[in-house]
Amino acid sequence: MHSPSPFSSKSRSPEPLSSKPPSPDYDFRAPDDWSDFTEVVGLAYGGYDHSPEHRATVAELLEPKRSLLACAAGRPCATLAGYSLDMTLPGTGPRPVFGIGYVAVSPAHRRRGLMRDMILRVLSDLHTTRAEPVAVLNATEPALYGRFGFGAASQAVSLTIPVEARALAEGPADDGPPLTLEVTSPAEAEAAIARVCRACLAERPGMLRREGAWLRQALADPPADRHGAGRLLCMLATDGAGVRGYALYRLTAGWTHSYPRYTVSVQELSACDPAAYAFLWRALLDVDLGGTVTADARPVDDPVLALLADPRSAAPTVRDQLYARAVDVDRALSGRGYATEAEVVLEVTDPLCPWNEGRWRLITGTTGADCVRTRANADLALTARELGAILLGGGSLVQLARAGRVAELRPGAVQAAAAAFRHDPAPYCPVVF
Template sequence: MTYPIRPISEEEWPQFSGVLAEGFNWTPHPTQTERWKANTEFDRTLAAFDGDLIAGVTGIHTFSMAVPGGMLPVAGVTAVSVLPSHRRRGILSQIMRRQLADIRERGEAVAALYASEAIIYGRFGYGRAADSLALRIPTHRSAFTAAAPSDPSLRVRVVRPADVRPVLEELFAEVVARRPGRYARDEGFWNMILADEEFDQQGAGSLRAILVEDSSRARGYALFRVKGNWGEYGAPDGELQLRELHATDPAAHALLWRAVLDRDLVTKVTADIPVDDPITQLLADVRQLHPRWLDDLWVRLVSVDAALTSRAYSAPVDVVIEVADDVCPWNAGRWRLTADTGSAACKRTDEAPDVSLPVSALGGAYMGAGSLVAQRSAGLLTEHSAGAVHALATAMSWSPAPWAGWVF
């Protein structure tokens, strides 16, 4: 069947949010629903209708997101769900195809999302573009290496997040472009990040913050909650849940980590961090990270030529790429990418391909993490010219590693 698809009106919000509640098995607090509604761009929603019933939904956040070399307009895909009663009818496919066409018409070359299930979005051309580490560090085994940086001018200040919101916003704006995948935050996103009602706390206490400052300015902050606990014999056994940590320089970063690891009555710190976060180098015993790998951001090139032209490259490359894309057929075919560390061009060509690959492979490499060589080894793409995959992977690689850092 073909289902009518269109943006919803504000009056249709209860039905729209109801589909998400069913799809994600979630019962939000009414205040959470209102926050979510306030951060919804209604003109960028889509709903599939079965008569008067909304059967499937999605939406977009209009982002300015860091990519290698700068900031780029990116469609942040969110709120994707189908009613359990309407699964296996092609509704998701129809919505996703319509959404990608709308993104292209709007002039955005890249879409990104967090996947509820990693198996879903590859079939729509999204590639795993960033990874994350979930850590559980025992504080009594968290000593730093002797070479850890320090700055005697820095001090730690305990603050209420709401009291220093302008400082937090300014610090984040200063560092956002340094790591591909992070995105600029508007007022609505900050409202959600700093939300601290009882239902936000989930038994882990109030949102807390520390600032690291010198005599003239703040140079970093951490947001966290502490879930207090006492062991069987009365010993403290609290868990500090680190929500985010951002710093302008290595010494501030190290001091922030030291401040959360040394908090009284806490025996473990949990956090989700980039795979190359400095803490992975600062701990004297790296095994105490107890890391668990997770996929983070998934990226889709909506317009291959514009996307590849809009990012920076780490090395010169001149390669003809044959792209397979049955969802966005305007991307399919051969493209010649010519780039160096200062500029890039991507144009249609009839030349013989050096590499043939699915568009999802380019999405997975777009933010700089790169899996092209591994995909060649796995037989998931084809190299026609010796060395072409390595050259393309080297050019598209970037440091630091991509990471979005906050689910949208």
């Protein structure tokens, strides 16, 4: 079970948090419920009113005892939502990680160090209670969280496949029963989708266990949030034994020279085997009335890029996705698997979490790893941000070293460590929290 983390305090954190530290007048406590977040989040994200269904969904996901609220004169002015997540790490099954979301500060309280203070309080509590060793978040502004030790740990690719580029190369052979297509509502397919999610959970680092409210979030379809598109639909790839994959998608009406050219927007696609995966993509690219097929966030090494006869015309655009940071270096690095055997001494700089600073000897193997403090000479020098970028096996140590963000202090150390840390397939998280 995850340890509760109230993060409650009426005093400033003992460490200076920025050039303008928060005033002692700020109180920090756990929220009672989502209503404590509503005003701050609304102001911070532009004053848009979300639908009642959306508010109910985020309220159901919120864990008040693991979240943090800052108040000034009794009124909420900054928020941080904390989530108890189970995430697949490289070479392991799902492991507890701490999710961070809805980090927001009211406009009148910006530039006072509140965000830094909240994140430090959360990380300090996780360290003190020996709770989750890794924290993860989705960054609205990518440049923001590097200063807090979060590195871009996964990437996603957006695709726009025009009508003329929808041809697929011959797909994988399928020796199983013939696949058939079923189109239904997500609600009716919920049980089948849950089974596919469980079956695919260990496929990639970054994948989250989705049950209960987390699965309902993925299937939610408030009419007010469709923005002119049709309702959410679900394709199922089935055979005589059951469902082998699903796709969530919607259509947006469009016409070109009196011909229907609807946009097919793929929200999610997951399958238990390559044949079912290719089957679903072929079905999506052949939807009646369909024109352009879009997919906003797919794995950076999505197999569809190898299936498309003309992948260039899909205009793949790569962007950052999940950000990660080590709460405790030793627990984070010894809690994941590695591709090769290696021994490397890391010199870590982490001013926000000084308990992580110093030299760490990491000994990796294909069946486990050990990470302990050492006085030995360092092989690599890096900050918490770079360490976060390689935690899930997606960031490249070689790339970081060539960019000057990792220093190689022993010849050959970068290549050896890079081979151990990297994971294939690449990490990917389909959930925004």
